[in-house]
Amino acid sequence: MLDVRRSYVDGVEGPPKTDSSRRPLPIPPQALEALKAWHEQTSYSDKDDWVFASEFHFGKQPLWPGTLWRRNVVPAIERAKITKSKLGRHSLRRSYVSLLLSSGASLRVSMELTRHYTPEMTLGTYAQTVGNEKRNAGERVASLVLPQAKIA
Structure with a gap:
């Protein structure tokens, strides 16, 4: 299970916006293993650091969505050999x-x-x-x- 404890919207940190967003989220074992591997390799693995943390803010703020997309999602899309043009988070x-x-x-x-x-x-x-x-x-x-x- 994944617990979402906070959100970051337009530069403001706060709790997830809905009751549904605050409920634990079951995730597949493969995703859990990938997150554990990421946690072991990242420089920002303290309890209060963001999962995909900004180096500029020393882990205390998340990466901007565009940066997260370019660094993490685009390489995964390429490894999966997905060739659809203009693929975005809503497509996923x-x-x-x-x-x-x-x-x-x-x-x-x-x-x-x-x-x-x-x-x-x-x-x-x-x-x-x-x-x-x-x-x-x-x-x-x-x-x-x-x-x-x-x-x-």
């Missing part, structure tokens, strides 16, 4: 929500993992179909209505 969130839902996770689980307050935010803004989901769904409905029909 859309992919995450879409993969959660297509893997069978409930809407409620998807909402809670992404810290969305409403199902409309999760479904309307972030969810997209993955792979052949639409074709497969259409074939399942057709087989119920026309069990002998040949599906193209």
